[in-house]
Ligand SMILES: [Zn+2]
């Protein structure tokens with residue numbers, strides 16, 4: 457039986473909402489009926505070719521749903537269980553996994569090169585985008601891409617855990633390691649940026665500056681924990697230093713992936729502070745530093761993959777923050793849409809508007 461899905465036919469082509477045929481879950485695989493899926497900037501990056509993975513593909517990598525069937529050997533979930541999809545599964549044996557850095561697993565995207573489904577209309581092979589193909593009513597994924605959903609969290613909220621929240625929370629807690637009383641600036645108020653703002657609040661940051669190109673996101677940013685809101689301009693770094701006793705922030709988190717924003721985040725960081733880059737930019741985004749300033753400022757500049765998160769370890773921690781109300785997943789969502797609303801959600805993202813758009817099935 458065919459299910460509806462958002463398919464990217466080729467890089468640069470518009471998404472098509474069409475029927476796909478999924479295989480029965482074989483050994484070690486799980487079939488999931490999606491409850492909701494978030495529209496992430498990385499889906500846009502796959503569709504425009506900034507990130508390259510095999511196509512044609514079913515996009516969507518941030519989702520949650522209910523297990524409908526499991527293949528042989530799957531024991532950690534059973535039909536009827538709520539699950540969160542994990543687009544970056546870890547193999548457990550590569551050098552990164554052996555070091556405990558599962559977010560850097562060498563095999564994380566191996567599944568993206570395996571045929572996932574077929575188009576119902578013409579039988580074309582389809583790949584699973586970032587492994588989990590969440591822009592579909594149902595998906596079949598490796599068991600390692602499925603984590604039990606936390607108790608007491610609605611699946612429509614839990615969908616956001618799989619990318620935006622793990623990434624934004626992890627950037628603040630694992631990469632930048634924000635301590636109580638520190639000052640933080642977050643650049644880019646999308647789904648990840650909003651999760652980073654809430655996480656800075658959870659960490660006990662004192663001043664939390666949100667920066668975005670859009671003046672319309674101020675209320676959204678403030679409700680996520682921002683104590684200051686700046687519309688990005690040539691003077692952003694100077695204004696952030698003015699807000700922090702001329703020092704600069706202890707921690708700057710860049711959620712955009714553009715050379716100019718990375719440079720501004722770096723210049724907004726105090727001497728000896730930490731700049732964490734979460735945004736995924738293209739190869740054309742060259743950032744330059746002169747040797748003297750690297751010495752003089754003594755800052756640490758870090759890349760951050762998937763929030764340096766271990767989903768199995770971090771989901772229970774996030775669930776506790778949700779249950780106590782410190783983390784408000786509903787506040788990240790600015791739009792509830794159907795599957796055929798994804799192309800318009802891409803346009804909204806391109807225009808720099810909104811937080812997370814959530815596909816509700
Ligand atoms: Zn994502």
Ligand SMILES: [Zn+2]
Pocket residue numbers: 546547548549550551552553560561562563564
């Ligand atoms: Zn590995």
